[in-house]
Amino acid sequence: MRTRFAYDTLPVSRWRNGGGETREIISYPPGVADFAWRASIATIAADGPFSPFPGIDRVITLLHGDSVLLTSAQGEQQLQPHQPWPFPGEWAIDARIGASACQDFNIMTRRDSWQAQVTVQQQAVRATHGVAWVLSGLWQSAEGEVLEVNQGMWWLDEETQLAPYSADASLLFTALSRVL
Numbered sequence: 001m002r003t004r005f006a007y008d009t010l011p012v013s014r015w016r017n018g019g020g021e022t023r024e025i026i027s028y029p030p031g032v033a034d035f036a037w038r039a040s041i042a043t044i045a046a047d048g049p050f051s052p053f054p055g056i057d058r059v060i061t062l063l064h065g066d067s068v069l070l071t072s073a074q075g076e077q078q079l080q081p082h083q084p085w086p087f088p089g090e091w092a093i094d095a096r097i098g099a100s101a102c103q104d105f106n107i108m109t110r111r112d113s114w115q116a117q118v119t120v121q122q123q124a125v126r127a128t129h130g131v132a133w134v135l136s137g138l139w140q141s142a143e144g145e146v147l148e149v150n151q152g153m154w155w156l157d158e159e160t161q162l163a164p165y166s167a168d169a170s171l172l173f174t175a176l177s178r179v180l
Contacts, residue, residue: 002155004145007041019046020101025131026154037116037176038108039131039154044068045101053089053108059118060085061105061172063135066098079104082135082172084118105133107174117175124163129156129176137169 003026010023025039041063050070062068062079070077072091079085087093089108107116120135132139133152140146142161147153153160162171 002153002158002160004147004151004153006152007150010041017048019048020044022106025152028156034110035108036110037114038106039174040106041103041133042106043101043103044095044097047096048094050093050095052092055111056089056108057111057116058087058089059107059116059174060087061118061120063103063105063133063172065100065102068098068102068104069096070094071096082120082170084120084172086118105172107131109176111179113179115177115179117177119173119175121171121173122164122169124161125171125173125175126159126161127155127173127175128159129178130154130160131174131176132162133172135170135172137167138165139163139169139171140165 005025013022020043023041027035027038061084062081068079070093072093074091077085107118109116131154134147134149136149138146138148139162146165
């Protein structure tokens with residue numbers, strides 16, 4: 001199963017606290033409340049707390065906007081563009097944004113069943129399960145499908161390869177694997 005997506009076609013959910021919105025890419029399995037893994041893009045428009053997700057490992061990557069300061073009892077993390085940061089979903093995190101709203105890419109995996117490795121790539125990548133988001137340039141699948149900025153692809157149980165198709169190509173790449 002392989003699915004292509006574009007930012008402007010993703011469904012939007014406004015946050016209850018009014019501090020932003022989420023565009024869900026995929027919650028797997030679809031239609032199940034207790035997801036095994038989930039990918040989304042969020043817009044943080046105001047300072048405030050993150051929702052807790054016990055039993056979930058999270059990776060957040062700032063896509064656009066000023067840097068974001070995340071604080072918790074465990075310390076502080078200054079998010080920088082295109083630098084993935086993993087953390088446990090149990091942590092009570094407060095976000096403080098800069099002068100304007102920012103956008104981030106989120107991967108969440110149920111700790112007892114899935115793991116995610118999130119990296120920024122400029123060279124060909126391959127995985128059996130994953131999510132990819134074009135940061136810059138053009139990317140091409142082995143089947144010849146071209147992805148551009150603000151587009152991506154997710155897949156499951158299907159060996160998928162993506163390669164740079166332009167000199168300025170950069171990809172946020174998530175390789176997912178099942179926990180044995």
